[in-house]
Amino acid sequence: MATLDAESIRNDFPILKNSGKYGEKEAQIIYFDNACMSLKPQLVIDKIVEYYKEYPGCSGRSSHSFGNRVSEEVSAARISACKFFNSRKEEEIIFTRNTTEGINLVANSLCLKKGDAVLTTNKEHNSNLLPWQRLSSEKGVIHKIVEVDDGEGGEEIFLKNFENSIDKGVKLVSMAQTFNLDGSSIPVRDIVKISHDYGAMVMIDAAQSAPHTEIDVRNSDVDFLACSGHKMLGPTGTGILYGKYSFLENTNPFIEGGGTVVNTTYESAVFEKPPAKFEAGLQDYAGIIGLGVALSYLKPKLPLLKNHEAKLNRIITEGVLSIKGASTIGPKNPDSRSGILSFQIEGIDSKNLAIMLDKSNKIMIRAGAHCVHSWFNSKKISGSARASLYLYNTEEECKIFCDAVKKISMFAVK
Numbered sequence: 001m002a003t004l005d006a007e008s009i010r011n012d013f014p015i016l017k018n019s020g021k022y023g024e025k026e027a028q029i030i031y032f033d034n035a036c037m038s039l040k041p042q043l044v045i046d047k048i049v050e051y052y053k054e055y056p057g058c059s060g061r062s063s064h065s066f067g068n069r070v071s072e073e074v075s076a077a078r079i080s081a082c083k084f085f086n087s088r089k090e091e092e093i094i095f096t097r098n099t100t101e102g103i104n105l106v107a108n109s110l111c112l113k114k115g116d117a118v119l120t121t122n123k124e125h126n127s128n129l130l131p132w133q134r135l136s137s138e139k140g141v142i143h144k145i146v147e148v149d150d151g152e153g154g155e156e157i158f159l160k161n162f163e164n165s166i167d168k169g170v171k172l173v174s175m176a177q178t179f180n181l182d183g184s185s186i187p188v189r190d191i192v193k194i195s196h197d198y199g200a201m202v203m204i205d206a207a208q209s210a211p212h213t214e215i216d217v218r219n220s221d222v223d224f225l226a227c228s229g230h231k232m233l234g235p236t237g238t239g240i241l242y243g244k245y246s247f248l249e250n251t252n253p254f255i256e257g258g259g260t261v262v263n264t265t266y267e268s269a270v271f272e273k274p275p276a277k278f279e280a281g282l283q284d285y286a287g288i289i290g291l292g293v294a295l296s297y298l299k300p301k302l303p304l305l306k307n308h309e310a311k312l313n314r315i316i317t318e319g320v321l322s323i324k325g326a327s328t329i330g331p332k333n334p335d336s337r338s339g340i341l342s343f344q345i346e347g348i349d350s351k352n353l354a355i356m357l358d359k360s361n362k363i364m365i366r367a368g369a370h371c372v373h374s375w376f377n378s379k380k381i382s383g384s385a386r387a388s389l390y391l392y393n394t395e396e397e398c399k400i401f402c403d404a405v406k407k408i409s410m411f412a413v414k
Contacts, residue, residue: 077292182330183340319402
């Protein structure tokens with residue numbers, strides 16, 4: 001069976017060549033905070049610099065060589081995104097700043113009215129919670145929540161809960177494919193089929209899934225999908241919203257302004273066709289161009305990534321759970337948690353643990369509520385430590401991480 005060559009991939013990431021002095025030893029960076037932000041390969045960095053050094057102009061506005069080159073590069077990035085998600089046409093790809101903007105764009109463009117229902121889960125990131133809370137308070141939109149089961153029943157129990165929650169009043173189902181809280185996932189194709197049978201559209205928050213698994217929007221038949229470039233080797237402040245063209249064509253944009261219109265008078269406007277009418281104002285051209293390169297770099301590696309992350313997750317899960325007082329959040333089986341281990345150790349504050357790992361071994365993890373405060377509050381839990389893995393992480397790093405956590409826990413107990 002083919003495996004991902006993480007050691008070779010690491011050579012593409014300049015930050016991983018850095019080391020620092022920790023006490024008596026040199027320590028390489030061990031970056032286990034990929035669910036928050038991925039590292040950037042050299043070719044993405046080079047592409048961003050290329051824009052600023054060689055053609056720092058505007059796309060679609062200026063009729064000179066800089067402008068023409070930028071338009072060509074942005075178009076190439078859109079084609080990369082189209083291929084990455086297998087969308088029907090390039091015009092279904094809208095560039096955004098992040099997943100949050102994509103979700104808000106849909107939330108504010110659907111014209112949901114009082115009595116319409118939106119269905120989410122109890123593990124949603126704040127980005128897929130707050131827009132529906134606001135529409136609920138301002139417009140009377142009903143926000144319904146489906147419980148995600150972490151037991152052995154998994155997908156089967158979730159689908160039963162989902163079918164018991166959806167009805168003809170639900171106009172939109174908006175759910176994360178993979179939860180940043182614990183790495184568990186939902187069965188997207190089943191959700192889409194059931195939702196469409198009830199006449200509901202489906203939006204998928206793919207912030208945690210797009211960087212790690214192959215996504216085919218035609219095969220799943222999702223209506224919308226949003227993701228962030230910064231989690232999938234791309235620049236910060238970049239993202240993608242996929243939308244079926246039939247919706248995009250007949251919907252007014254959420255943000256209006258330069259670049260969204262063909263012509264205006266003092267009284268009226270004629271809007272551009274998608275995607276231009278949803279990309280208002282001057283865009284982050286360097287970021288978009290860099291994102292296109294990141295997608296092309298990442299796509300051929302996705303088929304091998306799941307097994308790689310599962311192998312690493314098994315190592316760190318076994319290591320952490322060997323510590324007295326340690327427990328995990330989410331499914332017990334690490335194969336069901338993508339590349340994420342969210343855990344707690346009794347008697348150790350998760351934020352203190354993260355600080356000590358960084359200071360002692362240059363190991364970087366996340367600690368806190370991970371923008372899922374609602375779930376933690378419902379469980380009366382303050383937060384967790386979260387180690388999240390990616391294509392450049394190695395078995396050796398996982399062993400160092402486990403040893404470091406064990407040493408900290410022994411010191412804390414004493």
